[in-house]
Amino acid sequence: MHIKADPDGKETADRDNNELTEGRRDRREALLSAAIDLFAERAYENVSVDEICARACVAHGLLSYHFGGKRGLFAAAVSRVWKDLTSFEKPQEFETTVAERFHGYLSRHFAYIRAHPARFRLMMRTAHADKEISEILRSTRRGAIREIEAALGCPEGASPRLAMAIAGWADFVDTVTLDYVEDSSFSVADITDMCAQVLVASVRSASDMRVDAAVELETLARVTSPELWI
The missing domain is CATH 1.10.357 (Tetracycline Repressor; domain 2)
Structure with missing residues (x-):
């Protein structure tokens, strides 16, 4: 039995993957932008992870995923x-x-x-x-x-x-x-x-x-x- 390729299905999967990648990039940029603003306002030790994530409107786990933690985010900022x-x-x-x-x-x-x-x-x-x-x-x-x-x-x-x-x-x-x-x-x-x-x-x-x-x-x-x- 031959299974026909579904070009529409592939296009949908590719589009979903692109949207997922763009979403991750957007959240990373949101974290970076929030960190730059907060670290510019106050010293490193006076800025909390909670504040950064709240301003960026992202979950805590994404900060560790993208930057490995607060120190890595500070270095990136x-x-x-x-x-x-x-x-x-x-x-x-x-x-x-x-x-x-x-x-x-x-x-x-x-x-x-x-x-x-x-x-x-x-x-x-x-x-x-x-x-x-x-x-x-x-x-x-x-x-x-x-x-x-x-x-x-x-x-x-x-x-x-x-x-x-x-x-x-x-x-x-x-x-x-x-x-x-x-x-x-x-x-x-x-x-x-x-x-x-x-x-x-x-x-x-x-x-x-x-x-x-x-x-x-x-x-x-x-x-x-x-x-x-x-």
């Missing part, structure tokens, strides 16, 4: 926010000069932070992070520094002195960004220009274009004179 930020910062096709690429990068960085201040707090709430999250942050930071080096036109395998100067500048930008989150009275243009000037000074100090530090410090003393800030 941090990773997603960093990826969103670095993707937003990437140079645009019309930015052809070093100045255009770099100012564009900084402008987008601070524009993103202005739009999502709580997300940056989430990324900075990882000083005591475990190994997985620390590696996510290190990997993302390495990628961000490579983007900066590319924007500046640096050759691959930059000298240790130059790499150190750029990495130190990136830490400076993180600190400035945290201050900016708390007080956004600066315009994006002003804070972008300040960070650009600090980078120029950092890179120059690491290059052969050395300056007399004593003279520069004397200039600094005049620039920071109280009379100029009254």
Whole structure:
């Protein structure tokens, strides 16, 4: 006896499988979105699994299924926010000069932070992070520094002195960004220009274009004179 294939039945099964896959993806995204919002509002230890699942409108078991637990979800949330930020910062096709690429990068960085201040707090709430999250942050930071080096036109395998100067500048930008989150009275243009000037000074100090530090410090003393800030 020959059994005829039922193409309609196969199509129905395929459609059901696709809907099931999409449903799982939607619930995973709902958990991730809820976690990003809650971890951005409060520290890790002050956010409960119950809260996350309630906000995402999903059962507790799905959190463990998709992320292995609260810690895994936190790591995924941090990773997603960093990826969103670095993707937003990437140079645009019309930015052809070093100045255009770099100012564009900084402008987008601070524009993103202005739009999502709580997300940056989430990324900075990882000083005591475990190994997985620390590696996510290190990997993302390495990628961000490579983007900066590319924007500046640096050759691959930059000298240790130059790499150190750029990495130190990136830490400076993180600190400035945290201050900016708390007080956004600066315009994006002003804070972008300040960070650009600090980078120029950092890179120059690491290059052969050395300056007399004593003279520069004397200039600094005049620039920071109280009379100029009254």
